[in-house]
Amino acid sequence: MPRGPGSAGDAIDTGVAVVDAYVIGVDVGGTTTKLGRYRPGADDLEGFRSLPTGAARAPAEVLADLAAAVRDLAAGATGTAAALGVGVPATLSRDGRIEVLPNFAPGWRGLDVAASLGAAVDLPAVVLNDARAFTLAEARLGAAAGARTAFGVTLGTGVGGGLVIDGRVHRGDSGNAGEFGHHVHDPHGPRCGCGSHGCIEVYASAPALVAAVMRAFAQGAAPVLARLAGGRRDAVTPALIAEAAAAGDTICADALGRVTLVLGVALANVTTLVSPERIVIGGGMAGLGDALFAPLRRVLAAYAPTAGERLPTIVPAALGDRAGALGAALHALDTFR
Numbered sequence: 055m056p057r058g059p060g061s062a063g064d065a066i067d068t069g070v071a072v073v074d075a076y077v078i079g080v081d082v083g084g085t086t087t088k089l090g091r092y093r094p095g096a097d098d099l100e101g102f103r104s105l106p107t108g109a110a111r112a113p114a115e116v117l118a119d120l121a122a123a124v125r126d127l128a129a130g131a132t133g134t135a136a137a138l139g140v141g142v143p144a145t146l147s148r149d150g151r152i153e154v155l156p157n158f159a160p161g162w163r164g165l166d167v168a169a170s171l172g173a174a175v176d177l178p179a180v181v182l183n184d185a186r187a188f189t190l191a192e193a194r195l196g197a198a199a200g201a202r203t204a205f206g207v208t209l210g211t212g213v214g215g216g217l218v219i220d221g222r223v224h225r226g227d228s229g230n231a232g233e234f235g236h237h238v239h240d241p242h243g244p245r246c247g248c249g250s251h252g253c254i255e256v257y258a259s260a261p262a263l264v265a266a267v268m269r270a271f272a273q274g275a276a277p278v279l280a281r282l283a284g285g286r287r288d289a290v291t292p293a294l295i296a297e298a299a300a301a302g303d304t305i306c307a308d309a310l311g312r313v314t315l316v317l318g319v320a321l322a323n324v325t326t327l328v329s330p331e332r333i334v335i336g337g338g339m340a341g342l343g344d345a346l347f348a349p350l351r352r353v354l355a356a357y358a359p360t361a362g363e364r365l366p367t368i369v370p371a372a373l374g375d376r377a378g379a380l381g382a383a384l385h386a387l388d389t390f391r
């Protein structure tokens with residue numbers, strides 16, 4: 055597998071002190087938390103497992119379960135745990151404290167998850183936004199392996215993003231560089247959870263796409279979709295909307311067209327600014343395949359002329375549900391090696 059500069063392969067050469075040491079990567083999700091062990095130079099995690107996050111509980115209870123899961127992962131493994139990386143679906147302060155953590159119980163703001171968990175399991179620890187972790191893993195070992203500069207996008211319940219330059223996550227001065235979901239598409243648009251208006255996430259997340267066809271669905275104006283969904287509102291998903299669009303439902307085709315225009319224009323702006331070699335798209339909506347990727351490539355080509363022949367390729371993510379934990383582990387390796 056080709057590897058870019060600063061890749062996991064280099065980590066061995068430049069010196070993780072103990073040859074059989076490994077790092078632990080944890081990906082804390084709103085519903086499920088995933089974790090695994092990563093050894094420098096490997097292509098994948100070992101001991102990969104998941105547990106329910108229980109995000110409605112108090113932070114101390116969630117953190118206690120995470121610490122227990124990390125101890126369990128380390129027990130019985132050969133070698134020594136050297137560090138811990140934690141991916142969280144949150145914006146973070148410069149020094150790694152939680153700022154906004156949607157879909158979790160109150161009480162997380164200001165918490166230093168790396169310090170808490172690290173102290174509980176007696177390991178040096180670092181925290182990273184989950185979409186940045188996804189991007190780092192895909193850039194090193196996944197769909198953008200070998201690319202010097204990669205941009206990652208996660209399309210699901212929310213819209214996340216990350217930028218990897220020369221093999222390392224670019225966090226910027228604020229610590230939150232790469233927040234693609236909060237690029238503004240329309241400053242006069244609806245208020246977003248982040249406090250701004252008309253963010254990409256307002257238009258292009260999976261719930262936003264579903265919401266965009268619901269009025270027509272309720273009025274009987276999307277007959278193909280209604281037939282595919284068996285008339286049930288709760289059966290409408292992005293995949294079903296794409297299927298209906300392909301079968302001639304103009305409401306669904308229009309909604310999908312708006313989503314790909316919003317995303318494609320934003321990716322063109324990213325390209326104009328940082329000129330990534332590859333753009334990796336993951337999350338549930340990446341499963342739409344060509345219904346998503348083909349129009350995105352057309353919009354990108356139309357709106358990023360300065361890239362010339364170096365227009366980035368847009369590719370689906372390759373690492374599946376391991377990417378977040380793998381990226382968190384790689385970031386720990388980068389931080390503590």
Ligand SMILES: [Zn+2]
Nearest residue numbers: 236246248253
């Ligand atoms: Zn926003």
